[in-house]
Amino acid sequence: MAVQPDPEGIETGLLLKAIGDFAGKRILEVGCGSGRLTWRYAEHAHAITGIDPNPDLIAEATANTPNHLRDRVTFYAQSVLDFAPSDGKPFEVVLLSWSLCCLPASDMLPALQKLRALQPPDAGYLIDIHPRMVPRPLLVQIDQQEHEVAALVDEFMQLQYQRADTALEQAVAQQFYRLEAAAPFVFPVYFDSAAELLDYLRQNDTGLDCVCEPALEPALLRRVDEYLQLPGSNRYIVLQRPVMIRKYRALER
């Protein structure tokens, strides 16, 4: 089994519910990366523009675009702060897919203001998805039995999640958007081995020395392996990422 992020599609289900009616909607996905989330809703959308400042990720997303979606999905290697649509048309839906929290704190509110300006003057929705600022439970599951191994902390990113929450509150206070709905959920990531888990954390956490302590200590990885040796017919590692999805209505400008 390869690493499986949210194989049950919990995030996708909530996103589809939040967007609701896709008919004729132009969607701007900010921080699309290599298109992980894009592919999960693209079938439903009328037109998607995905932006990300990382050219390698955009090249990957472009190369991976299924043929039947090529006339519907376009990717650009650009920051949200520099982006302007070439046709000048507004976006009815703006989706921040785990990306607001990746901006420098001082860019977060300007980015939200910019996004509001890219939407119709009297309509539109903003959907934000980003992790919650709480530790992530790490479990080993053996058949029906769950063993909690640790609660992983990435101190820098947890601070960023809090800053993103604050920027969204400021965007509401400044009447760019009004909060319509919010739902916490757990985004599970499944692994077969401690090595797979380590690789995932290396790619997704900001650093290994301080941010995942004590989870990445060799002793803890050994503990994961020990649990995996327990008798049972079905075993795997689960990292439970607590996430929040919020839906905002654009206010008239």
Ligand SMILES: C[S@@+](CC[C@H](N)C(=O)[O-])C[C@H]1O[C@@H](n2cnc3c(N)ncnc32)[C@H](O)[C@@H]1O
């Ligand atoms: C945690 S990744 C999320 C990737 C993808 N949306 C997903 O859910 O798997 C955050 C992404 O935000 C992008 N990002 C960082 N700064 C950005 C900016 N100024 N404008 C747009 N995207 C940005 C990063 O390059 C990265 O790909």
